[in-house]
Amino acid sequence: MRTKQLGKSDLQVSVVALGTWPMGGSTYGQVDNKESIATIQAALDAGINLIDTAPAYGDGRAETVVGNAIKGRRDQVIIATKVGVVRKPGGKWRDLTPASIRQQIEGSLRRLNVDTIDLYQIHWPDPDTPIEDSIAELVKLREEGKFRYLGVSNFDTGLMDSVTRMTELASLQPHYSLLNREIEKDILPYCVKNQIGILAYGSLGSGILAGKYNEKPVFKPGDTRHNFYRFFHEPMWSKAMRLVDVLREIASNHGKPVSHIAINWLTQQEGVTCALVGARRPSQIQENAGAGSWTLSDAELKQINRAWEHIFGGNLDA
Numbered sequence: 001m002r003t004k005q006l007g008k009s010d011l012q013v014s015v016v017a018l019g020t021w022p023m024g025g026s027t028y029g030q031v032d033n034k035e036s037i038a039t040i041q042a043a044l045d046a047g048i049n050l051i052d053t054a055p056a057y058g059d060g061r062a063e064t065v066v067g068n069a070i071k072g073r074r075d076q077v078i079i080a081t082k083v084g085v086v087r088k089p090g091g092k093w094r095d096l097t098p099a100s101i102r103q104q105i106e107g108s109l110r111r112l113n114v115d116t117i118d119l120y121q122i123h124w125p126d127p128d129t130p131i132e133d134s135i136a137e138l139v140k141l142r143e144e145g146k147f148r149y150l151g152v153s154n155f156d157t158g159l160m161d162s163v164t165r166m167t168e169l170a171s172l173q174p175h176y177s178l179l180n181r182e183i184e185k186d187i188l189p190y191c192v193k194n195q196i197g198i199l200a201y202g203s204l205g206s207g208i209l210a211g212k213y214n215e216k217p218v219f220k221p222g223d224t225r226h227n228f229y230r231f232f233h234e235p236m237w238s239k240a241m242r243l244v245d246v247l248r249e250i251a252s253n254h255g256k257p258v259s260h261i262a263i264n265w266l267t268q269q270e271g272v273t274c275a276l277v278g279a280r281r282p283s284q285i286q287e288n289a290g291a292g293s294w295t296l297s298d299a300e301l302k303q304i305n306r307a308w309e310h311i312f313g314g315n316l317d318a
């Protein structure tokens, strides 16, 4: 498994990392906790060392599953969880007020059953709380030993500036894949320049880039994938299918699964520390982990970029 250093931290992260949104179950289709635990353990067995989770994934369900899965293996795992999205009457809300942050981290530590979190990430900005107030509380919590490194997710460069004026920022978790290259405009160069690590999410386009679908899926009501990932809708869907055909061809030349091509394109981009890949079953993560043991050639990276330019017209917002 290839590894990379996360930003300026001392964390050495496997380039393929496991995301646990699907294990929350509530908004990502049906899931079975035993299968989830087996998937996390299969990830560790396959050389993956970073598990990304959040209290928001199934209102704590995914964190509890992670806590159960890593019993006796704490030293093999970098635990990355999040703060800032909480369940309140009427749905989920952003809350980065200092008192709520303190409450949220205690909940995460309890569910994960650990003394400290390795990477604690702000999940989404909270427009109603000054970022300085949130960061001041997070710095206190880090000094108290509740977590080791601070990260953010879904932040723009201006917000990251506000954080780095106050403290060290280890990482950003943005949406980034062959189906969403928007961060290449300014966020990715900013992170490279400032040595902020990148944990890319949606790496497989929610399964599309693994070649999972031949037809547009119909999700059940309440399944967030329908809204969260816009490439399940036209005109993105047909373009995505054309791109997957190119990935299929390269995969077949190597005798490798299609998922490897999408993951390796991502992990070979300058600045990307790891590709977070969601999985629900051990077989999926065992397959995906294999991408960490080889790389695409420069010619293949160029071929993929040329195909992307042709299909999406070079539009990073496509």
Ligand SMILES: NC(=O)c1ccc[n+]([C@@H]2O[C@H](COP(=O)([O-])OP(=O)(O)OC[C@H]3O[C@@H](n4cnc5c(N)ncnc54)[C@H](OP(=O)(O)O)[C@@H]3O)[C@@H](O)[C@H]2O)c1
Pocket: 018, 019, 020, 021, 022, 029, 052, 053, 123, 153, 154, 173, 200, 201, 202, 203, 204, 205, 206, 207, 208, 210, 211, 212, 259, 276, 277, 278, 279, 280, 283, 284, 285, 287, 288
């Ligand atoms: N910070 C944020 O705001 C944010 C937002 C989104 C995601 N994330 C994080 O990033 C992680 C990754 O994103 P994601 O899980 O949404 O999407 P993803 O990694 O692009 O896709 C995951 C889905 O792809 C399918 N899949 C995975 N491996 C496969 C394989 N080998 N063959 C066929 N299908 C395969 C599975 O679908 P099925 O389950 O249907 O089988 C799986 O649930 C999340 O789990 C979460 O940790 C963070």
